[in-house]
C-alpha cells in the first residue's frame with residue numbers, strides 16, 4: 236500500500252510539472268524589435284506564437300530616435316530582442332542598460348557582407364561640411380568589394396570620441412546598415428530571425444520554420460517580379476536623387492543609381508556647396524526624378540527639385556514602414572510600393 240502511495244504521489248507531481256510547462260509554452264513569446272521593418276518580419280515568421288512590438292514606430296527615424304521610458308519598460312518585459320546591427324541602433328546600448336535587458340538578442344544582419352558607406356566621413360554628423368569631397372566617385376557599384384574600413388582614414392577611433400554628446404548618439408560606423416533594402420539579403424534576415432525564435436521557443440520550432448519557409452518564398456517571388464518590372468527602364472535612365480543614403484543595397488541589387496542629398500545619417504545637413512554639386516550633377520546626368528522619404532523632411536528635396544527641374548517622384552519608404560492600413564505597413568508592401576514609385580517615375 237505504501238509503495239502505491241509513493242507512486243501515485245510521483246505521478247501527480249509529474250502531471251503537475253507537465254501542466255506547468257504546457258501553460259508556460261502556451262503563452263506567446265514576447266519579442267521586441269528595434270524598428271518597424273524587423274517587427275513585421277517577426278510577425279510574419281512568429282504568427283500567433285509571438286506578441287511582437289517595435290521600439291521605433293511606423294514612419295519613425297531610427298537615426299534620430301530618442302527612447303522613451305515606455306520603451307525601456309517594454310524591453311524589460313521582452314523574451315527576445317531583434318536588432319538590425321551594423322551600428323544602425325546607436326541609441327540601443329543606453330536603452331538596454333536602462334531596461335536591464337539581458338535576454339537573448341538576434342542580430343538580423345549577421346552573416347551579411349555589408350557595403351561600405353559612400354564617402355565615409357561625409358556621413359558623420361560632425362557639422363564640418365567645408366572639406367573637399369567628390370560626389371562623382373561615390374557611385375561605384377563595386378563598393379562592396381572594398382574593405383569595410385576603407386573610408387575610415389582620418390577618423391578618430393570610436394573610443395576617442397567624446398562620449399554622451401548629442402552628435403555621438405547619431406553617428407554611425409563605416410558600414411551601411413540599410414541591408415533590408417535588398418530582398419536577397421532579407422532572406423538572411425529571415426533565417427536569423429527564425430533561428431532566434433526557434434531557440435527562444437523550441438516547442439514551436441517547426442511552426443517557425445514552416446512560416447519562415449513560406450515567407451522566404453514570397454520574398455523571392457517579389458524579388459523576381461521587381462527585376463522583371465525594371466526591365467521596362469533602360470539602365471542609363473535608372474538614376475534618382477533621394478534624401479539620405481539608404482538605398483545602396485537596392486541600387487546594387489537592381490542596378491539603380493541612388494544619389495543621396497545627405498549621408499547615411501538622416502540628421503546631417505548638407506552645405507550650400509553640397510547641394511550645388513548635386514544640382515550640377517543632376518543637370519549633367521539628366522536625372523529625371525527625385526524622391527521624398529517617409530522618415531526625412533521633404534524640404535531639401537523640394538529645393539533641389541526646384542533648382543534642377545527634376546520632378547518629385549513620390550515617397551520612398553527607407554527606414555520605416557507606413558501606418559497600419561496604408562498598404563506600406565508590411566516589408567513586402569513597402570518594397571512593392573518603392574518599386575511602383577521608381578518604375579512610374581523612370582520609365583520612358
Ligand SMILES: [Zn+2]
Pocket residue numbers: 298413479480481499500501553554
Ligand atoms: Zn537610414
